[in-house]
Amino acid sequence: MPRALSDVWRHFTPANVQGKSVYMCKYCDKTYVKNATKMQQHIAKCKKIPQGPTHAAARSSTQGENESVSAVSESDTHSSAPGPSGIRGFFDFMDDTSQKNADECFARAIYATGSPLMLTSNVYWKRFLNVLRPAYIPPTRHALSTHLLDEEFSRVQAKVKQTIDQADCISVISDGWSNIRGQGIINYIITTPQPVFYKSVDTKENRHTGQYIADELKVIINDLGPDKVFALVTDNAANMKVAWAHVEETYPHITTIGCAAHTLNLLLKDIMALKTMDTLNKRVKQVLKYVKGKQVTSATFLSKQKEKNKSTTLKLPSITRWGGVVIMFDSLLEGKESLQEMAISQSVGIDSDIKKVILDDVFWERVSSSQKILKPIAAAIAKIEGDGAILSDVQCLFAELKEEIQTILPTSLLLKAEETAVVKSLEQRREFCMKPVHAAAYMLDPKYDKGIL
Known part of the structure; x- marks a missing residue:
């Protein structure tokens, strides 16, 4: 024994x-x-x-x-x-x-x-944990922050490498940002076609010039194996366009592509920059900031929403979330009834200018009309930035978006010159984003009826 x-x-x-x-x-x-x-x-x-x-x-x-x-x-x-x-x-x-x-x-x-x-x-x-398993003593904070973390990192990295190695062809997605400490970071995602996080690089004191970005991209491409990489996806900034030229010169077989989600976000910004939309946007923010910024009005609004079995709160747009203006307009429309009750009520002291806006039918008509233009773009962004999005979706998505916006524009409250500007911006953004590889993917995808475009 x-x-x-x-x-x-x-x-x-x-x-x-x-x-x-x-x-x-x-x-x-x-x-x-x-x-x-x-x-x-x-x-x-x-x-x-x-x-x-x-x-x-x-x-x-x-x-x-x-x-x-x-x-x-x-x-x-x-x-x-x-x-x-x-x-x-x-x-x-x-x-x-x-x-x-x-x-x-x-x-x-x-x-x-x-x-x-x-x-x-x-x-x-x-x-x-003791009730679940008396013999189990959980790891200490030190263990969680040292060897257990290192082991989990190694496990995930091995899984990522295995996934990439097994893929027949891959594309590289790159995006730069600043973390909470203000450090410049470039993230790299690899599509296999399912996206996997590959690496995050601290750029330190290096400026994000086109040449620097191109050199970093070449390192990543060489690590992955140039023969397996068929595309490079980045945002549409000027430095990225310079980096594209350097990458294409070194690797002629790699197609450089502008991020479709980023392109659609720029289209949204183009529309919001129009005078009519900009004025409306400022007015909506003014109302929301006033109501949210005062304890009594904010509490009264939430109380009225609760009475109506609505959980919607007023939301201001976030600079880190694309389509935030659509979410803001939606929250305002959802709270319209409660806001107007507050404006009419003698017990809630609301500024006269804010009250005038809340009770203005033309204001609400403009918000509702604007949403009809903005929502299809926000929906397209959500669709194309999802993990399930593929190249063949891009051409059809832009075609459907163009048809929908052109149908909506004649009934909008935009000026004629602004309607023309929307169509022009959509076409320019589409031309920049679309590459022959998108058309090829669309033609080869059996799920699409080729006669619709």
Whole structure:
């Protein structure tokens, strides 16, 4: 009969430090090679054990001792259910493999949900996990931020590499932005055709010139294998156009494409820049900011919406979300009845200018009419930026959008010159975005009736 393992092992988790297999204390992250005696001595004096080293040493001295005792002192458990009792609580035991697998699953859940790493030190989470599995001791915050994070990163990277290696051809999507610390970042997505996140590069002190971006793109393309890359997708900024020329010169077989979602967002901006739309946009923001900015009016609006079984709140557009103006107009129209009741009511003191706008029928007609133009564009953006979008969709999407807008324009409240400007902007944005590869994809896609275009 094999010798029973010491219970001390449940206080340690397997780890890999600089290529060396060690066991890490779950309380203080002290590491040891496989030596039960030294590990037992450490547990007997570890000061970071929730109930003290004496209690832990007693637990570790014999195998199979009752694990149902919570990691929280008895005085702090009056309001919580006790841990498992009876046979399960008495004999519960986790071997190294089960413990490691549980740690990995727990860590993955933390990372995927953006939960705080200190979660495992929370008394209520400890109780909950103890009820589920008395023998399981969750990893420390340090473990979650070091070797478990490194292992999960390596696992995901290996999966991404495998997905890319198995793809017959791929395209590179690049986008630059600034993080919350103001650092310049360039993200790279690879479509296989399903998109996978490939890399994020800190540009540091380098300016995002066309030449710099082209050099960075060439590094990515070479890492992936130039023969597999058939397209490069970026936004439509001037520096990107310069980068396109450099990439095409080095790799003539790669097609450079402007992002369709970004192009449609620029179309939305073109329309909102028209005098009629700009004036309306400012007026809508004025109303929303007034109502949202005052505690009484904001609370009254929400109360009236609740009475009407409506959960809609007034929303101002976000600069990071395309189509935000459509969401703002929608929220205003959803709250029209409540706003007008507030404007009429003598008990709610609303500024006379704001009240005049809210009770103006022409104002509401303009908002409603404008939505008929803007909504199809916002819907097209949502469709084309989704993970399921493919090249063949682009040509049909622009054709359908053109037909819909041309149908709506004659009934809009835009000036004739502005209607012409909308059609012209749509055509210019379409010409910039469309490439022969889009037409080829459309012709080869059996789901489309080729006679509609």
